[in-house]
Amino acid sequence: MRSFPFVQTSVFTDDRYAFSGNQLATFWDYESNARLSFDEMQGITREMNYSETTFAFPPVMQDCVSKVRIFTPAREIPFAGHPTLGTAFVLRSKMLIKADHAALELGIGRTEVDFITEDMVRMVQNPPEFLGEVEETKKVLSAIGLTEKAVSDDHPMQFVSTGFPFLIIPLKSLPAVQKAAPNPVAIARALEGQASRAVLIFSTGTVHGESNAHARMFAPDVGVLEDPATGSAAGPLGAYLEHHHVLPTHVNGEIMTVEQGYEMHRPSRLLVQMARDKRKGKILVSGKVRLTADGVFYLKSPRKQQSTQPQVQDPPPVWRTSR
Numbered sequence: 001m002r003s004f005p006f007v008q009t010s011v012f013t014d015d016r017y018a019f020s021g022n023q024l025a026t027f028w029d030y031e032s033n034a035r036l037s038f039d040e041m042q043g044i045t046r047e048m049n050y051s052e053t054t055f056a057f058p059p060v061m062q063d064c065v066s067k068v069r070i071f072t073p074a075r076e077i078p079f080a081g082h083p084t085l086g087t088a089f090v091l092r093s094k095m096l097i098k099a100d101h102a103a104l105e106l107g108i109g110r111t112e113v114d115f116i117t118e119d120m121v122r123m124v125q126n127p128p129e130f131l132g133e134v135e136e137t138k139k140v141l142s143a144i145g146l147t148e149k150a151v152s153d154d155h156p157m158q159f160v161s162t163g164f165p166f167l168i169i170p171l172k173s174l175p176a177v178q179k180a181a182p183n184p185v186a187i188a189r190a191l192e193g194q195a196s197r198a199v200l201i202f203s204t205g206t207v208h209g210e211s212n213a214h215a216r217m218f219a220p221d222v223g224v225l226e227d228p229a230t231g232s233a234a235g236p237l238g239a240y241l242e243h244h245h246v247l248p249t250h251v252n253g254e255i256m257t258v259e260q261g262y263e264m265h266r267p268s269r270l271l272v273q274m275a276r277d278k279r280k281g282k283i284l285v286s287g288k289v290r291l292t293a294d295g296v297f298y299l300k301s302p303r304k305q306q307s308t309q310p311q312v313q314d315p316p317p318v319w320r321t322s323r
Contacts, residue, residue, distance in 0.1 A: 011082035012229035012287035022229035024086035045071040074223025078107025081231015128239035131159035145181030160236035165196035174205035184220030197221035228261035229268030238272030
C-alpha cells in the first residue's frame with residue numbers, strides 16, 4: 001500500500017457562511033507524486049470527486065516554484081482558477097513557497113500568484129480574448145433549461161477567454177439564473193464545434209447588495225456539470241462586464257464582486273479587477289482560501305505483470321484552449 005499526503009481546501013470562501021467556496025484536494029509532495037501515473041492521478045481525482053484535484057511537481061520552466069497538473073473527474077485541463085489559488089495556498093503552508101509573490105507552471109504556462117493576506121490569494125490571468133458571438137441562441141438556451149425571454153437583449157452571448165474560453169450569457173434577472181437547469185448532453189450538442197462547451201450565465205441582480213454579478217457555470221464536457229466557484233470564468237466575466245459596459249456605475253479598474261455557488265449550497269465570493277498598473281491589460285482574480293483537512297491518501301501498489309509489449313506512456317492531456 002502506497003501513501004500520498006494531501007491537503008483539502010475551500011477556495012473563494014465567504015466569511016458569512018460556515019460552508020462556502022469550491023473544494024479542492026492538493027497532492028503537494030513532489031517525491032510521492034513522482035510515483036503516480038497519469039491513470040492513477042485521474043483515478044484519485046475521481047475518488048476525491050471534487051471539481052478539480054491538483055498534483056504538484058518540481059518545475060520545468062525557469063522562475064516557477066512548482067509545476068501544477070490540474071485534473072477534473074473527466075480529464076486533465078491546462079488552467080483553472082480555484083485550483084491555482086488553492087494549490088498556491090497549500091504550497092505556501094508547506095513552506096514550498098516562502099515569498100509573497102510566486103509563479104506556478106500550469107498547462108498554459110507561467111502564472112503569477114500573490115499572497116495579499118494570510119488567507120487571501122490573487123492570481124494574474126492573461127489579457128482577455130473576445131471570441132465569437134452566438135447568433136443561434138435557442139439550442140444553447142434550451143440546453144440550460146431557459147428560453148429567449150430570459151436573456152438580456154442589451155449584451156451579446158459571447159465566448160471570452162483568459163486561458164480557457166467560456167460562453168458568457170447575460171440574463172435579465174436573478175430568478176432567471178436560479179431557474180436554469182443544465183442538460184449535459186444537450187450542452188455538448190448545442191456547442192459542438194464552438195470555441196468551448198463551458199457556459200457561464202449571470203445577472204446583475206444579486207443575493208447580496210455589494211455584489212456586482214450573480215453567476216453559475218456549467219462545464220459537463222470536462223466532467224463538471226456545475227461549479228461552486230470558477231476563477232477561470234470570473235476573469236472572462238469581469239472583462240465582459242467592463243468591455244460591454246454592463247455595470248452603469250462601475251469605474252474601469254475597480255474591483256468587481258461575483259457571487260456564485262448559491263444554487264449548490266456553496267456560496268462563494270470572487271473578486272475580479274482589470275489591472276491598470278504594470279500588469280495593465282491582464283486580469284486579477286482574488287479570493288479567500290480556507291484549510292479544511294490535512295491527510296493521507298492510500299493507494300494499492302500496482303500489480304507486476306510480465307509482458308513482452310513495449311511500455312505505454314501516459315496519454316497526453318486533452319486540452320481545449322482559445323487558440
